Amino acid sequence: MSTDVKDQAELRGEAEELLRELAGPQARLREDQWTAIEALVVQRRRALVVQRTGWGKSAVYFISAKLLRARGHGPTVIVSPLLALMRNQVASAERAGVRAATINSGNVTEWDEIHRQVADGEVDVLLVSPERLNNPDFRDQVLPSLAADAGLVVVDEAHCVSDWGHDFRPDYRRIRTLIGELGDGIPVLATTATANDRVVADVSAQLGVGGGETLVLRGGLERESLRLSVVHIDEATKRAAWLGQQLNSLPGSGIIYTLTVSAARDLAGLLTDQGHRVAAYTGQTDPAERESLEADLLGNRVKALVATSALGMGFDKPDLGFVVHLGAPSSPISYYQQVGRAGRSTDRAEVVLLPGHEDRQIWSYFASVAFPREHVVRRVIEVLDTERPQSTQALEPLVELNRSRLEMVLKVLDVDGAVKRVRGGWIGTGQPWEYDAPRYERLEQARQSEQQAMVDYQRTTMCRMEFLRRQLDDPELSDTPQPCGRCDNCTGEALSGEVDAGAVEQARARLDRPGIDLAPRKQWPTGLAKLGVALSGRITDGPEPGRVLGRLSDLGWGQRLRTLFDAPDAPVPDAVVDACISVLAAWDWERRPVAVMSLESVSRPQLVSSLRQRLAQVGRLTDLGTLSRTPGHPPVSAANSAYRVAGLAGAWLAPDLTEVDGPILLLDDLADTGWTLTMAARELRAAGAATVLPFALASIN
Structure with missing residues (x-):
């Protein structure tokens, strides 16, 4: 030798x-x-x-x-x-x-x-x-x-x-x-x-x-233990109820993926109420709690973690018995990555996809926070000093980007050599930089293609494993079909989407409990002086803690509110009024409101004004009408907090509140960043209102 x-x-x-x-x-x-x-x-x-x-x-x-x-x-x-x-x-x-x-x-x-x-x-x-x-x-x-x-x-x-x-x-x-x-x-x-x-x-x-x-x-991507299936159920509440019925029949312990944090929390709450040992795991979960939850799943002390994509890469439980998706990921690649957690040392693992009509809306939202347009990125470069470091917090009021997107842009520009991170923040390098528009256009096309492929996966009659392997360009696939023999399409053994009516009503009652807290903004964004707004420090003249009927991403009210907002503007439905009354009845305010006012809505004026009128009638509140926009004031679209506050300054005509002696309920259709209600409440406070109680039909998060 x-x-x-x-x-x-x-x-x-x-x-x-x-x-x-x-x-x-x-x-x-x-x-x-x-x-x-x-x-x-x-x-x-x-x-x-x-x-x-x-x-x-x-x-x-x-x-x-x-x-x-x-x-x-x-x-x-x-x-x-x-x-x-x-x-x-x-x-x-x-x-x-x-x-x-x-x-x-x-x-x-x-x-x-x-x-x-x-x-x-x-x-x-x-x-x-x-x-x-x-x-x-x-x-x-x-x-x-x-x-x-x-x-x-x-x-x-x-x-x-x-x-x-x-x-x-x-x-x-x-x-x-x-x-x-x-x-x-x-x-x-x-x-x-x-x-x-x-x-x-x-x-x-x-x-x-x-x-x-x-x-x-x-290597090849064939996974012989995975049993892939798709169950089509037309309503989010029914899908949640189906999962509550089926969870105990799934082998071992596993992961239930949702597309949003709120959906993970709602579903975990529902399943817990039904007696299942589950817990929510999201990007907002404290790191120490995440470690504890991972240990519980590894030790089979929970039936499932209800998780966002925060639980994915690197989590290693070879005997994971199932992966269920309540809502489809936006690409077959990410779907395969998540289902690949299951069945690594078992003969059989169940993989179930429960897609929803709302999935595309959620995909669209996440796509909207991709890399910004060229003029926005160039503004970031322009405001950076080449010698004096500036923190992300200091840069935020100078550009039309919120904190997370600004961080992402700075990181990309850092790699491209246009900016550099140093002690104390970021500096510009003065190096030339080109916006790669063709690349971002190709990325958008690829994103659309992958989303369509995920829709095609739900509808395909071919082998589901082969479909995923082809999407990932598996080198071991040949031109001839290679069915797995295990998925629902190969075996003809499709899981039934039937759900017990009683279980649906139970789930609906739990998920449809209307009302979530709306925390008030407590601190003005930094750098407002640079935008000509003399506000800083703690907010002392804003609204009280408020309420929202539901989140657009909720499993229960989310679907109803999305349908309501997608429809042409019309008077508020009775069911929505009844739900709002329930939320108001449960509100533990120090003093009951004596009057109600709504913000002028560009997109849903009938919806908002009719809700104000109905609540005034039912609650015997003084109807103060609409807080009108200042004529000629430009619309505010900036997501960045400082720019949004600056854009909302002077946005409304001062109301006459001299005859109002008590708290005012302030209505809006959608609570997004919270700044619109905060700035509007300041107008009411300045006009004499002692207390402003904000209430919105929906929130983004």
């Missing part, structure tokens, strides 16, 4: 032993796993691994990290997107004797100690969130030594790099800077489970791992 062959055999033996420590005594390396490990450890190459969930991608990089460390190389840096993913990976690393540490938003107090451990060589694997890569201290003090001395750089969930992917994150674009600064011979591994041909090509380009020297390992 030659030395090379002997060394290779010894290395594979070490790798096999480490795999057994990671995955158990029966584990054996797949051939592609070994190919990737050999390429990284021996050949020091760059590799892109696209393999389905559960294939063992994390084993490749942990084994490679340990083997490289044993041969005197530096620590492995893993860029990982989610705290749940990091927790799982650290636990996996420890099983193989890998000394792992993580730097993320959940362990701020430990950062300095971890930086020291890295510098002293006490860490084998450092997991970092992509956001850390451009933190000034980390970027300037820690990253240079890692880039020079790393044994391996891993980009996990690499589809996040691509804005063609289902979970694009601008922070991931910074990884290409890290890779560009790597020392000679440092291997790079990019991994993902969900990428079609377009995403694979874009990830390769973004990370600089493309070209003839890159090893691409791309």
Whole structure:
């Protein structure tokens, strides 16, 4: 046996032993796993691994990290997107004797100690969130030594790099800077489970791992345990009731995905009332509570977590028995990513999609917060100083973007070189920048195409697994049909959408409880003086806490309100009036309102004015009519808080409230940012109203 062959055999033996420590005594390396490990450890190459969930991608990089460390190389840096993913990976690393540490938003107090451990060589694997890569201290003090001395750089969930992917994150674009600064011979591994041909090509380009020297390992996406089915039920309340009936018949424990936070909360509340052990898990769930909920699902202490996409990448429960979607994701790629959580070590897992008519509206809303138009982005560049750092908070009143979209734009511009994050905020670089309009147009076309594909999936009569595999350009699919033999279309065993009438009424009663709190704005946006508005600090002359009949995204009232708002303007229906009366009757106000006034509505004047008149009649309130707009005052469309407040200043004609002795109920059709009701309440307060109680038919969130 030659030395090379002997060394290779010894290395594979070490790798096999480490795999057994990671995955158990029966584990054996797949051939592609070994190919990737050999390429990284021996050949020091760059590799892109696209393999389905559960294939063992994390084993490749942990084994490679340990083997490289044993041969005197530096620590492995893993860029990982989610705290749940990091927790799982650290636990996996420890099983193989890998000394792992993580730097993320959940362990701020430990950062300095971890930086020291890295510098002293006490860490084998450092997991970092992509956001850390451009933190000034980390970027300037820690990253240079890692880039020079790393044994391996891993980009996990690499589809996040691509804005063609289902979970694009601008922070991931910074990884290409890290890779560009790597020392000679440092291997790079990019991994993902969900990428079609377009995403694979874009990830390769973004990370600089493309070209003839890159090893691409791309496997098939067939999942033999998954039983895919679609159940068509025409109403959201019936879908929730169906799930309450069917939940106990689903195997093991699982995940129920919803498209919005409010839907997750509503459904979890309904199922809990019915005696099911479930809990809501969303992006608004506290990090410590998320960890506890994940542990409950892993330990089968809950039947299901009712979750948004916040529970997705990296959550590892091999025996997850089912995944149900109440509402369809906007693309087959993201759908496959989420259902891939199920059945990784079981013979059978149920995957059920319950699509709704409202799904397209929700897709449209999320699409509306994509990358802004060119003039808006150029305004961001224009207001940045090239020497004096400005915080996001300070920049917000200068541009027509809310905080989250402004952050996203700044991150993209940072990667493009037009701005730079420094201590104290952001500065402009003065470098030329081009708005890539053709790319954004192609993205919009791709988004529309994927949405249509998701609709087609719901309607298709072909094999559902084959449909998804074709959408993801599965390399193992041939031109001839390859039915799975397990989905509802292949077996002809469709799940019934019949729901017990009593269960529907019970669900309706729970979900249709009208009324949610409307918290008042408490603080003026910063920087209003720059827009000519002399307001700052705490709001002392705004409205009291208010009420809203329901959210547009609610499972119960949401559908009714969407139908109401989509219809031509007309007088308020009796059922809506009755629901509003119920909300008002349950309102625990200090003093009952004595009068009612409505805001002038451009789109629904009959709806709002008729509601005011009906409530005045039923509640024996003085009808103050409509708070009219100032003639010629321009409409306000800005989402940014400072611009919105500035646009609403002076927007109404001062009313005469000299005869009103008590609280005023102020009506509007839609509560969005809360600033319209806040500014209108100031007008009423300035005109003499002691207290203003805001009430809206619907809210966005």
